[in-house]
Amino acid sequence: MGNRVGVIGVGQTHHASRRLDASGVELIAEAVTRALDDAELTIDQIDAVVIGNMDHFENINYVDMWATDGLGSFMKPVFKVTTGGTTGTTVGMCGYYHAASGLFDVVLAVGWEKNSESDTQAAIATCANPVLERDPFAGAIGPLATEYSMYMKAYGATEEDAALVAVRDRNNALNNPYAHNRMECTVEDVMNSPMLSYPIKFLDMCPRSDGACAVILASEEKAKRLCPRPAWIHASVVRHDYTHFGDLEWQWMPTLERGSAVAYKIAGITDPLKQFDVAELYLPASTTGVKWMDSLWFCDKGGAPELIRKNTFGMDGVLPINPSGGVISTNPIGATALIRIGEAAWQIMGKAGDRQVPDVNKALVTGFGGCSWSDIMILGADLP
Amino acid sequence: MERVAVIGVGQTRYEQGKRETFPELVFEVATKALEDAGIDITRIDNIVSVSSDFWDGRTISSMAIQDAAGAYGKDITTVEGDGTFGVLYGMMRILSGSFGVTLVVSHHKGTESSMNGITNTSFDPLVERKLGLDAVSSAALQARRYMSKYGVLEEQFALVPVKNHGNAKRNPLAMLPMDITVEDVMNSPVLATPLKKLDCSPVTDGACALVLAADREAKKLTTPAKRVWLKGVGHCTDAYRLGDRDLADTRALKKAANKAYEMAGVGPADIDLAEVYDAFSYMELMWLEGLGFCDDGMAAGDMERGLFDFDGKMPVNASGGRLSANPVQVAGLASVAECVLQLRGEAGDRQVEGAGTALAHGINGMCGQSHCVWVLGK
Amino acid sequence: MTDWKDEVEEIVFEGKIAVPYTWTVGSTLSKWYGELRDNAKIWGNRCPSCAKVFVPPKIKCNDCYKDLNDWVMLPGTGTVETYTVVHYEEPKLHPRKAPFVYGVIKMDGADTGMVHLIDEVEPEKVKVGMRVEAVLAEEREGNIMDIKYFRPIA
Numbered sequence: 001m002g003n004r005v006g007v008i009g010v011g012q013t014h015h016a017s018r019r020l021d022a023s024g025v026e027l028i029a030e031a032v033t034r035a036l037d038d039a040e041l042t043i044d045q046i047d048a049v050v051i052g053n054m055d056h057f058e059n060i061n062y063v064d065m066w067a068t069d070g071l072g073s074f075m076k077p078v079f080k081v082t083t084g085g086t087t088g089t090t091v092g093m094c095g096y097y098h099a100a101s102g103l104f105d106v107v108l109a110v111g112w113e114k115n116s117e118s119d120t121q122a123a124i125a126t127c128a129n130p131v132l133e134r135d136p137f138a139g140a141i142g143p144l145a146t147e148y149s150m151y152m153k154a155y156g157a158t159e160e161d162a163a164l165v166a167v168r169d170r171n172n173a174l175n176n177p178y179a180h181n182r183m184e185c186t187v188e189d190v191m192n193s194p195m196l197s198y199p200i201k202f203l204d205m206c207p208r209s210d211g212a213c214a215v216i217l218a219s220e221e222k223a224k225r226l227c228p229r230p231a232w233i234h235a236s237v238v239r240h241d242y243t244h245f246g247d248l249e250w251q252w253m254p255t256l257e258r259g260s261a262v263a264y265k266i267a268g269i270t271d272p273l274k275q276f277d278v279a280e281l282y283l284p285a286s287t288t289g290v291k292w293m294d295s296l297w298f299c300d301k302g303g304a305p306e307l308i309r310k311n312t313f314g315m316d317g318v319l320p321i322n323p324s325g326g327v328i329s330t331n332p333i334g335a336t337a338l339i340r341i342g343e344a345a346w347q348i349m350g351k352a353g354d355r356q357v358p359d360v361n362k363a364l365v366t367g368f369g370g371c372s373w374s375d376i377m378i379l380g381a382d383l384p
Numbered sequence: 385m386e387r388v389a390v391i392g393v394g395q396t397r398y399e400q401g402k403r404e405t406f407p408e409l410v411f412e413v414a415t416k417a418l419e420d421a422g423i424d425i426t427r428i429d430n431i432v433s434v435s436s437d438f439w440d441g442r443t444i445s446s447m448a449i450q451d452a453a454g455a456y457g458k459d460i461t462t463v464e465g466d467g468t469f470g471v472l473y474g475m476m477r478i479l480s481g482s483f484g485v486t487l488v489v490s491h492h493k494g495t496e497s498s499m500n501g502i503t504n505t506s507f508d509p510l511v512e513r514k515l516g517l518d519a520v521s522s523a524a525l526q527a528r529r530y531m532s533k534y535g536v537l538e539e540q541f542a543l544v545p546v547k548n549h550g551n552a553k554r555n556p557l558a559m560l561p562m563d564i565t566v567e568d569v570m571n572s573p574v575l576a577t578p579l580k581k582l583d584c585s586p587v588t589d590g591a592c593a594l595v596l597a598a599d600r601e602a603k604k605l606t607t608p609a610k611r612v613w614l615k616g617v618g619h620c621t622d623a624y625r626l627g628d629r630d631l632a633d634t635r636a637l638k639k640a641a642n643k644a645y646e647m648a649g650v651g652p653a654d655i656d657l658a659e660v661y662d663a664f665s666y667m668e669l670m671w672l673e674g675l676g677f678c679d680d681g682m683a684a685g686d687m688e689r690g691l692f693d694f695d696g697k698m699p700v701n702a703s704g705g706r707l708s709a710n711p712v713q714v715a716g717l718a719s720v721a722e723c724v725l726q727l728r729g730e731a732g733d734r735q736v737e738g739a740g741t742a743l744a745h746g747i748n749g750m751c752g753q754s755h756c757v758w759v760l761g762k
Numbered sequence: 763m764t765d766w767k768d769e770v771e772e773i774v775f776e777g778k779i780a781v782p783y784t785w786t787v788g789s790t791l792s793k794w795y796g797e798l799r800d801n802a803k804i805w806g807n808r809c810p811s812c813a814k815v816f817v818p819p820k821i822k823c824n825d826c827y828k829d830l831n832d833w834v835m836l837p838g839t840g841t842v843e844t845y846t847v848v849h850y851e852e853p854k855l856h857p858r859k860a861p862f863v864y865g866v867i868k869m870d871g872a873d874t875g876m877v878h879l880i881d882e883v884e885p886e887k888v889k890v891g892m893r894v895e896a897v898l899a900e901e902r903e904g905n906i907m908d909i910k911y912f913r914p915i916a
Contacts, residue, residue, distance in 0.1 A: 002481035023510060023788025026821050043827040054444070055437040055464075059783050061505040064465065065749035068624040069820050072827040075639060078621045078754060079469040082437065083462050084444035090461055094473065100480035102385055103617075118783050126443045126781075210786075236482065238459040240450055258457065370444050403772055500852050509785045511818050512877055514906050516855035521864055524846035525877070529866070532844065532890040576864075577847040623824055627866050627875030628816075631844065 002100040004384055006223035006230025008216050009039025010342035010351075015180040015211030015330045018116040024058055027212040028070035028112050031335075035108070035214035038351070039227065043072035046216070048104040052082045052091040052111050053334030056126060057118050071110060085140075085284070085369020086238075087111060088337025089377060092215055093236045099219040100233075106222055111338035112212035115331070120208045140284065141205065143372075145197040147250050148287035152199065155302030157290050159199045163190035164308050165289030166204050166328060172315065173325025175354040180209040180330040190286070204286040204328075211332030213339045220383075231345035231363070234267040235378040241371055248372050255374035256295040256366065263376040264297065267384070269362075272319075273298050273312070277360040278347045279321045280340040282368040282375075286328060289313075289321070296364075315357070323347070323355040337367030341377060348381045388475045389602040389611040390760070392421025392595030393721045398559045398709035400495045402589035406440065407452035409491045409591035414453050417487065417593035423605055425454035428595070430483045433462045434470035434490035434713050438502045453489050466661075467592065467717025468746030468756035472617055474596045484601040488594045492711040494587035506750050512625070519663070519750060520584060524576035526631040526751045527666040531578065533632040534681030536669065538578045542569035543687045544665040545582045545707050551694055552704025554734035559588055559709040569665075583665040585710035592717040594724070612724045615741075616650070616759035618643025626751065634674030637745075637755040641675045648759035650741060652676035655698060655759070657726055657736045658743040659719035662705040667752065671745060672700065675757065694734070702726070702734045716746025716756065723760045787904075790821050790830075795904040802898050804909075806872045808832040815872040818906075838896040839915060840867040843875050847885040857907070861885050867894055867912055878906070882913035 011034025013019070013027050022030065028051075036043060049071050051064050060066050064073075064080035071078065083090040088111040095109030124140055151157050167187055173179035185203065193202035217223075223230040239259035241248055260272075269275050281296075283289040293304035298312075298319070307313065313321040324343040327336055344363035346352045360381065367375030394416025396402070396409055404412065410433075418424060431453050435445035442448055446455075446462040453460065463470040467490045474486040503519035530536060546566055552558035564582065572582040602611050620643070622636035623629045645651055652675060660675070662668040669683040677698065678686045686692065692700035701707075703722045706715050723742035725731045741761045748754035787795065790807070797803045806817035811826040815834050823830060845865035848856070856862070863880040865888070880888055882897070894912040902908035 002479055018786070020786055021789055023786050023791065023821075026788040026790065029821050056443040056781060058785070059505055059781070060509065061436075061438045061502060062465070062749045065506065065621070065624055065753050066508060068621065069822050069824060072822065073621055074623055074824045075620060075636060077619045077640075079473070079619065079748070080464045081461060081473070082444075082464050083446060094461070097473070097476045097480045097482070100482070101476035102479055103476060114786060117785055118781050124443065126437075126441065238461065239457060240455045240460050242451055242456060370447050500855060504855050509783070510787055510791050511906055514857070515864065515877060515879065516852065516857050517864065517877065518852070518855060520850070521846055521848055524848075525844045525864060525866055528846060528890070529844035574847075574849045576849060579846075625818070625874070626877050627843075627868075628824065631866070 003102055003219040004232060005096050005099040005217050005219055006227065006232045007341065007345035007379065008218045008223050008227035008230050009035045009041065010345055011035030011038055011214040012178045012339060012342060013211045014178055015209045015332055017180065017207060017209060019210040024112065024114050025067055025070035027114065027210065028067050028110055031112065031212035031214040032070065032072060032108065032110060035216050039216045041216065041226065045106055046072065046076065046108045047106050048077040048098050049073040049108045050091055050094045050098065051080050052087040053113050054082060054084060054087060057333065058114050083370060085333060086337055086367040086373050086375045087334045088339065089341065089367030089375035092338050092341040092377065093375065095215060095217045096233050096236055099217050106216065106218045109215045109217060109338065110212065111335035113332035113334040114210045115208035115333060116210050141197045141200060144285045144287060145200045148199060148291055150250050151291045157305045159191065160187060161290045161305045161308050162204055162286040163187040166190045166286035168314055169322045169326040169328045172323050172355065173329035176324045179325040181207055182329065200285050200287060206284045206327045206331040209330055209332040211330065211335050213335040213342050215338060215342050215345065229349050229381065231348040231379045232383055233377065234380045234384040235263040235376065237263040237376045240373045252301065253292050253295040253372060253374065255372055256292055259374045259376045260296050263378055267378040272296060272364065276319055276362050276364045278323060278344065278357045279319060279364040280324060280344045281321055281366045282327055282337055282340055284327050284368060320357050323352065323357055337375065340365045340367065344379050348379055386479060387599040388478050388614045389597055389599065390594050390614065390724045391597045391602055391606045391610055392417040393724050394420060394593040395557055395718060395721055396590045397557050398588050398590040398711055400587060400589060402493060406448045406491050406493065410449040410489050411452040413591045413593035414487060414489050417595050421595040421606060427485050428454060428487045430477055430486050431455050431458060431460040432470050432474045432486060432488045433460060434467045434488065434717060435462060436464055436713055438505060439492055439497050439712060441497065449491060453487065465713065465748045466746035466756065467714055468720065468744060468758060469619065469748065470717060471594065471720050471758065472619060472756060475614055478596060478598045484598045486596040488596060488717065490714040490717045491591040492714045493589045494711065495589055499587055503750065520579065521576045522626060522750045523664045524579045525626060527578050527664065529631040530666055530670055536684045539566055539570065540684035540687065541583060541665040541669065542566040544662060544668045545569050547693060548662060548701050548705040548707045551702050551734065552708035555704045558704035560586060561704065561708065579664060585663050585706045588709045588711045590709065590711040590714050592714050592721055594717060594721060609728060612727045613761050614758065615761045616644040616648025617757065619754065619756040621754040624753065631751055634670055637671060637674030640755045640757045644757040644759050648761065650759060654741050655743045656739040656741050657699045657702060658745065659703060659722045660700055660745045661715065661747045662701060662707050663710060665707065668700065675743065675745065699736050702736055719744040719746060720758055727760060727762050790819050794819050795908065798908045799902040799904040804836045804838045804896060806834045806836050808834050816874050817869050817872040817876060834871065836869055836871045840869040840894055842880065842888065842890055842892040842894055843868045844890060845880060845888050863888050865912065878909055879911035881911035
């Protein structure tokens with residue numbers, strides 16, 4: 001069977017709406033250099049590299065070839081993976097499988113995006129079936145707005161519940177020097193912000209950012225030798241749904257529910273609310289921070305609003321969610337889900353600075369994208 | 385290390401202007417591969433889609449085909465690059481212990497896209513892209529560098545398409561079986577010197593799927609006759625800008641090949657047949673050197689002596705090669721598929737007698753910047 | 763069972779999505795293009811570790827992964843390492859009508875080559891090993907076409 005694998009270093013750029021000072025390759029170099037510094041490694045110690053982003057945002061084909069100078073991948077094994085919004089976790093998982101396979105010991109996983117270089121919605125629109133769905137329903141906001149409308153109707157969740165999530169994530173970002181949007185925010189601010197697509201308002205929604213994240217993973221022996229406190233990978237699960245938006249379940253998030261159930265089983269989690277010490281979740285809109293809590297088995301269906309109103313997931317709550325500020329604060333799409341892994345790893349390693357949650361032993365990470373796809377990873381301070 | 389086998393193969397016919405949609409192509413080959421492996425979709429526990437946002441004209445390329453690949457409720461991921469890299473990822477996922485049976489599937493419709501426009505986007509928008517370079521003009525630069533470094537002649541390049549199109553006559557799946565001569569190649573329209581039309585691979589549509597299984601699963605699922613082992617693999621990337629490297633130096637390929645040979649415990653002399661990525665005629669010569677079958681600069685001479693002919697010492701591209709059908713991302717997967725069929729003794733008229741060990745090779749990026757090499761055995 | 767497929771009239775949709783791009787050039791190339799545009803100079807940068815000089819400049823050395831902060835002015839001359847005479851037409855991509863010549867020019871003072879056009883010479887007369895010099899455009903905008911082409915040194 002395979003090796004156990006730990007994250008031994010993380011690097012991020014300072015994410016921004018537009019990094020005018022850095023080309024894509026420069027952003028990548030920034031993140032990689034910081035990850036190497038974090039892990040106290042040189043580029044020679046990297047055995048393999050994997051990279052990901054969403055092509056249409058920068059219009060660069062064969063990004064794994066193009067990024068060579070930034071990745072330090074000259075004469076190394078490299079390839080690219082890409083899966084839309086889940087690209088970051090796909091990249092992290094790919095790095096994990098490289099090391100777990102036994103074929104490579106120290107692996108560099110890089111996710112990046114320069115969303116400033118294109119029209120985000122136009123680029124995303126191409127994911128929809130050109131014959132059936134692209135004209136009426138493409139883009140990210142519509143589907144998210146639709147699912148929360150249904151949840152509100154079914155369980156009495158409110159726009160204010162979503163606003164509480166936005167307030168939490170946005171204020172958390174004030175502690176994160178890397179976050180793109182760092183702003184004080186109240187429920188009133190959110191409720192008064194312009195409506196994008198009912199019920200999602202401007203401050204409910206994630207930005208698009210320029211940024212990169214690099215995560216270094218190592219197989220057990222190497223990880224133990226190179227890092228005092230690796231963040232060990234306990235579970236890595238991906239679940240996909242149907243291709244066409246019209247075929248999906250809208251009342252709940254099946255991929256998240258099923259995927260997390262499998263991940264919890266693998267990692268021995270029976271009471272997620274109690275057993276996780278921190279969660280970095282891919283919540284692209286505040287509404288998902290309400291609705292998807294059910295799907296993560298934190299409560300029964302419809303139970304999320306009560307948890308939100310009790311501040312269960314605040315920094316002082318039972319299970320802090322998104323101390324980093326989450327996706328609502330920072331969203332360089334190819335990197336976003338990898339940042340969840342990086343932030344969770346730092347929480348375990350005790351390197352999360354002002355946003356550190358005390359005594360983190362187990363962390364939950366999710367990625368989201370495509371057509372309601374979910375990626376779930378569980379990291380722990382102890383060996384799995 | 386646990387062994388991983390290929391237990392199922394499915395391919396479409398490679399041709400231009402296919403009417404099937406991407407999902408229809410993927411469904412066709414996934415179904416064929418499952419049938420070949422004697423299993424159904426429920427036995428697949430994870431899927432690797434090898435697909436490209438650029439060639440599909442759709443972002444999140446796996447989204448279009450995931451239903452067709454049986455990915456509902458499953459763990460699926462997407463490698464964007466040549467199929468050989470997809471097989472590698474499929475294998476790593478099995479070796480990790482997380483999965484037992486991987487479906488690797490790739491699709492490509494060249495006729496629905498603009499080859500030159502798309503390959504132009506491989507060039508850095510900040511530097512080389514404005515010059516209008518694409519796969520053909522950059523390959524032409526590499527071909528001439530190879531010629532001037534080693535004294536290889538255009539007539540010697542031409543031996544490759546003559547051989548490969550001829551080989552394609554034995555492959556019912558290949559797009560361009562042809563009887564041509566060196567003179568035909570030399571007289572074909574010049575695209576970018578020294579490359580002429582018959583030096584270049586065609587635009588092709590097609591799909592391919594493989595079922596990979598861990599030793600522990602393969603033993604339960606199939607007979608020994610159906611199992612071909614992935615014995616060794618290596619991949620490696622050279623510098624990006626064309627001016628950053630000696631285009632005739634195959635150092636990245638050498639590194640990848642050596643890794644594959646070492647892992648498999650064999651050397652070039654042990655290989656009975658090879659499927660090599662001949663996107664252009666001269667590339668077959670260069671890659672044969674990088675793979676260690678010839679000394680640097682000597683492949684042309686060996687090619688003239690018939691070493692790599694179908695009835696030669698080590699047949700290269702018995703399938704007809706990419707020159708006879710080049711569905712880009714699918715191509716490397718098809719090469720692995722061909723090696724599997726050969727080693728099983730199922731290659732029909734193109735069967736290489738007594739094949740026991742085979743080599744499949746794929747490239748990524750322009751001018752073969754990145755290489756992935758596979759050694760397969762029975 | 764599937765006979766109906768033979769009767770169906772096949773429909774084809776044509777799609778065109780306009781996704782305009784604005785690429786950030788970044789610090790390194792901005793400096794390079796700035797010098798080219800404003801001062802008509804071609805610079806390279808050098809690795810502090812292995813002393814390799816790169817043109818176009820890089821952000822990090824290929825081999826050493828060190829930051830490149832030493833800038834070296836180059837004479838703008840070089841030797842043709844390889845070339846090709848393009849005969850096919852791609853009006854949307856090509857900077858000019860065929861036939862025209864691309865070359866990789868090994869730049870004097872640097873360890874890398876630059877890809878560009880070669881002109882002011884008949885295509886059949888271009889040779890590997892030819893000595894060439896950069897010809898800059900009169901009106902420069904800060905991109906690779908600020909170099910019009912390379913021409914043989916008289």
